[in-house]
Amino acid sequence: MGALSAVRGHWQSLAAWPRDAGGVLFCATVGAMLVMGSAPVAAGTRQADVEGPLIALKRGDFSCELPGDAMGAAGVRLPSEDFTVMQGSMYRTKLGRGTYLATGDMVRITTGPKQGERYHRLSDNFLRKLNPDGTDGAIRCVRKVLNNQ
Structure with missing residues (x-):
């Protein structure tokens, strides 16, 4: 193996990675995922939690509450x-x-202060916090828009 600064062809750069550093294994794993059309899933995340298209929530303030009663x-x-x-x-x-x-x-x-919490997105402006068992909980979070500020 030559010096890391030695000029090599792009195809040769993987040969310089030590096997115990995971270079060859990493490249083989990524290649297999690309062929199979799958994406990596974070540790602790069930496959059912990451199904569907990747989206970004609309920016804004979400106010959360418990339902009230008729009285x-x-x-x-x-x-x-x-x-x-x-x-x-x-x-x-x-x-x-x-x-x-x-x-x-x-x-x-x-990540962050709410790490581990999960929500059911009912619309762009309405989220329902999930219970630990994955069922819809009582807490609802509504994005503030012009008519509900």
């Missing part, structure tokens, strides 16, 4: 659940920033 308010605000969707699959809360993955009608929070 009182239409909803019981939960400011601690609120978040703001920013550009590039990022969100922020009062506690910090993080990222999310949105595919089809599922939104999974991947």
Whole structure:
């Protein structure tokens, strides 16, 4: 094996990677995924959580609440659940920033203060927080738009 600075053809550069560093194995794995048409799935993410087209949520503030009742308010605000969707699959809360993955009608929070939370996307402006078992929970988050601010 020559010096790393030695001039080589592009096809020769993989030969310089040590096998124990995963170079050859990594290239073989990526090549197999491209041939099979699959994408890598993050550790701890079930395949069912990442099905559907990759999307980005519309930017804006999401206000979260529990449903109210007929005798009182239409909803019981939960400011601690609120978040703001920013550009590039990022969100922020009062506690910090993080990222999310949105595919089809599922939104999974991947990093930050809400990490591990999942939402069912019912529309561009309406999310329903999921229970740990994957069923729709009571908390709903609505994106503030011109007519509901």
